[in-house]
Amino acid sequence: MKKLLVAPALLLVAAPAVAQEYHPRETFAPLDLSQGVNRYRSSNGLPGPDYWQNHADYAIRATLDTKAKALRGSERITYTNNSPDTLRIIWLHVEQNLYKAESRGYLANGGPVRGTTGGAMIDSAAIGIGKGESQPVTPTINDTRMQIVLPAPLKPGESATIEIAWHFTIPGTFGGRMAWGTSRDGEIYDLAQWYPRVAVYDDIRGWDPLPYLSQEFYSEYGDFDYWLTVPSDMIVAGSGELMNPKDVLTPTQIDRLDKARRSDKTVTIRSPQEIDDPASRPKRDGTLTWHFRMENTRDVAWTASSKFAWDAARINLPDGKSALAQSVYPAESAGPDRWGRSTEYVKDAVERFSAKWYPYPWPNAINVAGPATGMEYPGIVFDGIDDKGKMLFWITAHEIGHGWFPMIVGFDERRHAWMDEGFNTFIDVYESDEFNHGEYAPKRDGEYAPGGGNPVDEILPILADKDAPPIMSRADTVIEKYRHPVTYFKTALGLVLLREQILGPKRFDHAFRRFADAWAFKHPKPDDFFRAMASDAGEDLDYYWRGWFLNNWQMDLAATRIAYVDNDPTKGALVTVEARDKLIIPATLRVTFADGSTKDVRLPAETWIRQAATAVPVGGTSKVVKAEIDPDHKLPDKDRKNNVVTG
Structure with missing residues (x-):
């Protein structure tokens, strides 16, 4: 009344x-989200009853030429059209073309070219629809994208088989996210973005093959088998599970890996002292072929070096399951305050993230010390040879955390980098607080609060900066000055505030876990997240989405x-x-x-x-x-x- x-x-x-x-x-005006509600994406922010997603399986064979610094390979992609649409083209990514001097990525960076290669050379391509025979095709290549016009329509429910042969020169350390480089004692090859892969076709944009501007990825899920032929003195670590250990490891190493699978303490697989021991390899001449398999993943990556030490330990997962934490690193990185603790960090992060947010689904989680520092791929991450102490812990936990966002929850990090980096920085906060009773706490993305400053004070200059972009800006438009403060730090702090000051941990955690579980191995968009959190938590959060995410407002x-x-x-x-x-x-x-x-x-x-x-x-x-x-x-x-x- x-x-x-x-x-x-x-x-x-x-x-x-x-x-x-x-x-x-x-502040409290109704918020009209850009993405409509339909039977693909529900009003509660979860997948709708008719949600669909296409599927791409890969069989890849590649050979590493360490003299020419080149990789040559071939692949067979089985692409299944689960959409309601008939497809007449297929787009693929050829991300090695980033390293061409005229690439959009180099021009978008607005500065001098760091280094160039000839990009990806497509030697041949063929495609078959359904059970039909493969027909040679000539792809149209535009920057880091490749279009194949189908010889016949690919109808809903049908599959196409794409066969491609290719080669490229591996970039040096200018490669950034993938590269070859030299440690103190020898070369390390970190191979990512190394094979042509199908772009995402989804219910929001249809084909979404944005050119690669060195701003990460949006990828389709599938199963991968890949065979890597490398010099026999090399140790290879790759996404997924090693399928032929007897062919590429010594009996001693196989026994040590079995011990590691039962051990909560780090077990040495190859010590720094064994690196140059001929007995640490099955043979020292010629080549060996390593076979890896990974299921339900959006990508695979790998590393190879003759100068790797290697250790491992068991990861304890929910429901009595387990996986293996592993680290490979050159001898110069060894030591109890350096990479000797890497596997401990990996194990702890995976166990806590699994218990708190979503169970880790893959058999291995691997940390690599090499030239491509601070970059993540499903099941494997690349960090720095010189990393140590709290910085190694923070970087390891952050990169391994990407296994959840965007590797399990398949965000479009190409367009919405904040959902990738910000969500992951958010879960880092609690991992740093909890690891070994707060040994490396607090972390609020240490670049912005060095020495553990209060994050709500650290963010004030960004909120006051009239030129700072809103979180929801397209990722490619955010310049380097603001990329970390806004994309990583502001997003993470926004989620911390949502959890601790607005909803409370109980309501937030239930909604966040439900969102992660519902969208595991799928493609959620920002509006799905906004709807899911508000619906599950029972709170109208329009005012907060508008003030913190859509605008750069002050309080x-x-x-x-x-x-x-x-x-x-x-x-x-x-x-x-x-x-x-x-x-x-x-x-x-x-x-x-x-x-x-x-x-x-x-x-x-x-x-x-x-x-x-x-x-x-x-x-x-x-x-x-x-x-x-x-x-x-x-x-x-x-x-x-x-x-x-x-x-």
Whole structure:
């Protein structure tokens, strides 16, 4: 009833009009998401009853030529059209073309070319539809994309077989995400983006073959078998499971791996002292072929070197399952404060992420010390030869965490890098807090809070920067100055605030886990996440999505006045709180009374849904000597000087 909407006590202390940036109808306006709801994607943010996804299986054979610094290979792709559409073309990625001098990626970087190669050379291509015979085709190559016009329509439910032969020169350390380089004692080859792969065809854009600008990927899921022929003195580590250990390992190494699968302590497979021992390889001349298999993955990558030490330990997964944590690194990286702890870090991260968010699905998780530093692929990550201590832990946990986002939950990191890097930085926060009783805590993406500064203070310069892009900006438009502060740090902090200040861990964790489980090995979009969190948590979060993710708004809450019912402290006090800028986040108001007692009052977002200033009944029977908003310093308030009012 109307009389219940306006409490008489509030009429006695009507808040003064406030001239400011805050306007309730702007912050709390309805948010019309860009992606419609249909039978493919439901209103609750989860896959709909008719959700579909195409599928690509790969059989790849490649040979590493260490003298020419080249890789030559062939592949057979079985591509299944699960969509309701008839396809007449297929797009593939040929990401090695990034290294051509005229590539879009080099031009987009706006600076000098770091180094070039001839890109991917396609030696032959053929395609067959259904059970029909393969026919040679001449692909059309445009930058890092390759289009194949089908000889016949690929109807819903049908499969096409694509056969491609190719070769390329492996880039040196200028390759960035994949490269070959030299450690102190010898060469290391980190091979990624190494085979033509089918682009995603989805229900949002159809074919989505954005050119590769060195801004990561959007890939289809499938099963991979791949065979790698390398010099016999090399150790190879690759995504998935090694299928022929007896062909490429010594009996001693096989026994040690079996021991590692039963051990929670790190077990040496090949020690630094054994690297140059001929007995550590089945043969020292010629070549060996390593066969790996990985199922239900969006990619595979691998590394090879004759100078690798190797260790491993068991990963304990939910429901009694297990996997193997592994590390390969040159002798110069060994040591108890260096890569000697890498497998410990991998094991701990995978176990905690599996227990907290979603069980790790693959047989191995591998950390590599090599030239392609700080980059992730399913089941394997590339880190730095010189990494050590807390930085090695932070980088390892972060890169391994990408196994969840975007390797399990298949975000389109090409367009929405914040869902890839920000989600992963978010789960890093808790891993750093929990590992070995906080040995390396806190981490709030250490580049932005060196020395463990308060993250809500560290973000303030970004929120105040009129040129800083919103989180939801297209990834390719975010320049390097803002890429980490916005894409990684602001996104992660936004999720921390959502979990700890808005929803609470119980509601957040349930919604977040349900989202991850529903979209595992699928392709969620930003709107799916926004809908899933709001629906499961039972909260209208439009104001928060708009302020933190769609805009770069600032927050300024203030406590401005203390008053009393009928001017009598024994009848209870009222504290006026104001919103002076556009961003709203629920807050705590802590009141201290003259009798020494304190009281915390939780202020929901609706405190400011109709007006900028609200008089909050705080009770009490004695005078209020102090009232403070956000007393525990949990919110990114740009002006903390106005957070306190005294009486």
